[in-house]
Amino acid sequence: MSRLYLSYCTIQHFYRLLRSNSTLDYLRTNFAPVTDSLVIIPTYKEKENIERIIRKVFSLEKDFHILIVEDNSPDGTADIVKRLMKEFPEQLFIEERKGKLGLGTAYIHGFKWALNKGYQYIFEMDADFSHNPEDLLRLYDACANQGADVAIGSRYIKGVNVVNWPMGRILMSYFASVYVRMVTRMKIQDTTAGFKCYRDEVLKAIELDKIKFTGYAFQIEMKFTAWKLGFKLKEVDIIFTDRTEGESKMNKSIFKEAIFGVMELRWRSLFKKYKRVA
Numbered sequence: 001m002s003r004l005y006l007s008y009c010t011i012q013h014f015y016r017l018l019r020s021n022s023t024l025d026y027l028r029t030n031f032a033p034v035t036d037s038l039v040i041i042p043t044y045k046e047k048e049n050i051e052r053i054i055r056k057v058f059s060l061e062k063d064f065h066i067l068i069v070e071d072n073s074p075d076g077t078a079d080i081v082k083r084l085m086k087e088f089p090e091q092l093f094i095e096e097r098k099g100k101l102g103l104g105t106a107y108i109h110g111f112k113w114a115l116n117k118g119y120q121y122i123f124e125m126d127a128d129f130s131h132n133p134e135d136l137l138r139l140y141d142a143c144a145n146q147g148a149d150v151a152i153g154s155r156y157i158k159g160v161n162v163v164n165w166p167m168g169r170i171l172m173s174y175f176a177s178v179y180v181r182m183v184t185r186m187k188i189q190d191t192t193a194g195f196k197c198y199r200d201e202v203l204k205a206i207e208l209d210k211i212k213f214t215g216y217a218f219q220i221e222m223k224f225t226a227w228k229l230g231f232k233l234k235e236v237d238i239i240f241t242d243r244t245e246g247e248s249k250m251n252k253s254i255f256k257e258a259i260f261g262v263m264e265l266r267w268r269s270l271f272k273k274y275k276r277v278a
């Protein structure tokens, strides 16, 4: 009899727990990941870089988890990640998509995954070592200790900190940033930067399904939306180094999307009321 009563109480306890509004909070606090930070690395054909960059992140003095968003690279990038997942089962994760769907949607996919798991600091980083993994610590510090909501690894705070880019590409990137500043009025030196840390509040407040662009324009749109929602953006100076391994995925359509996308962003913003969703 007393055993039956005990089972009844247990069932009732779980039933109450499931009905309560705080169930999600309960699950989040009790089953939260062991680190507060997740680095999202989108990959397409990065077999030369992927193992080195994963090992480098895991060798840093702070604990980071890594999510690889893989777009079915024909060079076997996913297989390398899966082999490493056996070595780092609690820290390394992969999300595989059917084909090359673009950088922007890869990050949106990663952001939703990260929020669902309860990470507080969510990073964007390229696989090709253009972004120095050591700078993850400085981006984290800007968000965790210096009041930033979005920390941006910036190439253009003190002059132009770019290594190994041909002069044409430096000029294009620099003047693209000047152009974006002029059109959007954001007070950011490196508007197209893709090395960032977001506090989870920012990603929860943005309607991620409404983010439209996929290339450089995606990076601009994310900063612009966070800024319009009243979040604090802070630039952290970094040195950007051109990739030495693997091939670039930059193309003319990514460039065109950015040029026209910026005007569209500004135009839309004139009629839009920016409101935090969560």
Ligand SMILES: Nc1nc2c(ncn2[C@@H]2O[C@H](COP(=O)(O)OP(=O)(O)OP(=O)(O)O)[C@@H](O)[C@H]2O)c(=O)[nH]1
Pocket: 041, 042, 043, 044, 045, 046, 069, 070, 071, 100, 101, 102, 103, 106, 125, 126, 127, 128, 130, 242, 243, 247, 248, 249, 250
């Ligand atoms: N999942 C996914 N990743 C992508 C896609 N396009 C690019 N990437 C990854 O995004 C990161 C940045 O791409 P890059 O090719 O380095 O582009 P970039 O940095 O603008 O240009 P370069 O440095 O000149 O190559 C790298 O980690 C790529 O593997 C894509 O369509 N899907």
Ligand SMILES: [Mg+2]
Pocket: 126, 128, 130, 243
């Ligand atoms: Mg690159």
